[in-house]
Amino acid sequence: MISTKLISILKKATLSKDEIVFLLSLSGKEEIEKLYSRADEVRKEFCGDEIHLRGIIEFSNHCEQDCLYCGLRISNLELPRYRMTSKEILKTVNCIVEANIRTIVLQSGEDFSYTKEYISDIIRNIKEKYDVAITLSLGERSFEEYIDWRNAGADRYLLKHEIANPRLYSAFHNKQKLGDRIHHLQLLKAAGYQVGSGNIIGLPGQTFVDIADDILLCKELDCDMASFSPFIPSNGTPFRKVEKADVELTVKTIAVARIVLKDVHIPATTALGSLVENGREKGLKTGANVVMPNFTPHPYRQNYKIYEGKICITDDPLASVGCLNLMIEGLGRKVSDGKGHSLKLFKN
Numbered sequence: 001m002i003s004t005k006l007i008s009i010l011k012k013a014t015l016s017k018d019e020i021v022f023l024l025s026l027s028g029k030e031e032i033e034k035l036y037s038r039a040d041e042v043r044k045e046f047c048g049d050e051i052h053l054r055g056i057i058e059f060s061n062h063c064e065q066d067c068l069y070c071g072l073r074i075s076n077l078e079l080p081r082y083r084m085t086s087k088e089i090l091k092t093v094n095c096i097v098e099a100n101i102r103t104i105v106l107q108s109g110e111d112f113s114y115t116k117e118y119i120s121d122i123i124r125n126i127k128e129k130y131d132v133a134i135t136l137s138l139g140e141r142s143f144e145e146y147i148d149w150r151n152a153g154a155d156r157y158l159l160k161h162e163i164a165n166p167r168l169y170s171a172f173h174n175k176q177k178l179g180d181r182i183h184h185l186q187l188l189k190a191a192g193y194q195v196g197s198g199n200i201i202g203l204p205g206q207t208f209v210d211i212a213d214d215i216l217l218c219k220e221l222d223c224d225m226a227s228f229s230p231f232i233p234s235n236g237t238p239f240r241k242v243e244k245a246d247v248e249l250t251v252k253t254i255a256v257a258r259i260v261l262k263d264v265h266i267p268a269t270t271a272l273g274s275l276v277e278n279g280r281e282k283g284l285k286t287g288a289n290v291v292m293p294n295f296t297p298h299p300y301r302q303n304y305k306i307y308e309g310k311i312c313i314t315d316d317p318l319a320s321v322g323c324l325n326l327m328i329e330g331l332g333r334k335v336s337d338g339k340g341h342s343l344k345l346f347k348n
């Protein structure tokens with residue numbers, strides 16, 4: 001049975017926090033299906049049927065931070081660490097371009113051994129050679145670095161706020177504060193980046209109200225991209241025995257985020273694909289419009305171990321992209337041949 005309350009909420013242009021919490025707490029099968037089909041309609045209206053592939057290079061798993069949930073945390077002494085050189089990174093960029101993917105995501109732990117200049121040179125080298133967009137995901141750095149990298153040609157920056165509850169944020173991040181994180185996201189916007197934020201679903205103590213706040217924070221920050229990915233435990237962390245996230249809650253969050261945020265890019269994350277079979281497909285059917293195939297070369301990729309059981313660890317990246325293409329075709333959607341810039345850039 002579908003309640004009249006649900007029908008009236010799904011017709012609204014703007015949702016209150018209470019209404020978002022109501023949607024996240026839906027439990028009837030029919031009502032959840034209704035939520036998913038509304039999210040898919042909103043996705044179609046604002047993003048069309050194109051799916052954007054972003055080729056990700058996880059170029060260093062060294063991290064200064066000590067986040068309680070993350071396998072890359074500095075205190076995890078079990079993890080073999082690696083750093084890729086600019087030469088190795090550029091070779092990997094070439095593989096991504098050969099797979100016809102036009103966004104390069106450069107991601108690492110917070111590794112300050114890569115200086116402002118070193119990263120700027122990599123960005124310039126990529127931009128001189130290829131017609132691609134560059135997304136950086138390097139954690140919290142200085143405003144000067146953000147400006148320099150933007151001037152070198154970086155287009156986008158991903159910095160998830162992780163959890164919008166300040167008390168839980170402080171409990172999970174030994175050195176960081178939520179206010180600082182938000183400040184960095186504002187600096188990135190001011191520096192002219194297309195900015196991505198988002199949360200982790202299923203962290204201990206997190207409530208539906210917290211998840212509603214996560215979605216609303218992405219709205220308030222006017223994010224161009226927003227990622228809602230499930231918690232999966234990692235060995236070598238204090239959260240190794242915490243239950244993994246609920247699949248349905250993760251997918252509901254993606255759907256509600258699409259309905260609330262409308263014209264943002266939302267990925268069907270690798271973590272969702274690792275949590276459950278066909279996870280990325282589920283995400284794409286319920287609001288997501290982006291997938292991020294992993295191009296980190298062997299032998300490094302097995303050690304970018306944010307959580308256990310990450311998919312495609314042994315695969316050849318080109319084969320993974322081939323599978324993604326087939327999956328996307330199967331959904332009746334289309335892989336974009338553009339760079340997939342912010343959906344907000346072309347609006348007045």
Ligand code: 5AD
Pocket residue numbers: 069070071160162199200229230231232233234271306307
């Ligand atoms: N499970 C799922 N996602 C995680 N991340 C970090 N640790 C985990 C985990 N255990 C996410 C964070 C970070 C991104 C690179 O990985 O959201 O921003």
